[in-house]
Amino acid sequence: MWAATAFLAHYPAKNHADLTAKAEVANLEFREYCSDFEMQNTSDEVQLALSIIADVVRLAPKSAIS
Secondary structure, X not given: OHHHHHHHHOOOOOXXXXXXXXXXXXXXXXXXXXXXXXXXXXXXXXXXXXHHHHHHHHHOOOOOOO
16 A cells, blocks of 8 residues: 555645545554554654544545545
């Protein structure tokens, strides 16, 4: 999924479906990235990012990628 992550990171969302897709990929990949690179996933900054990602996934219409 790293190819999808790289692609999505460089293109802004054009609609809610794009935003949902980006959030779902980030929701899966960012937590793994934090643990792989020993980031402080308990820091306020990382927790805020994770919270925003989770909110977008939760509040978005049905998945754009499933």
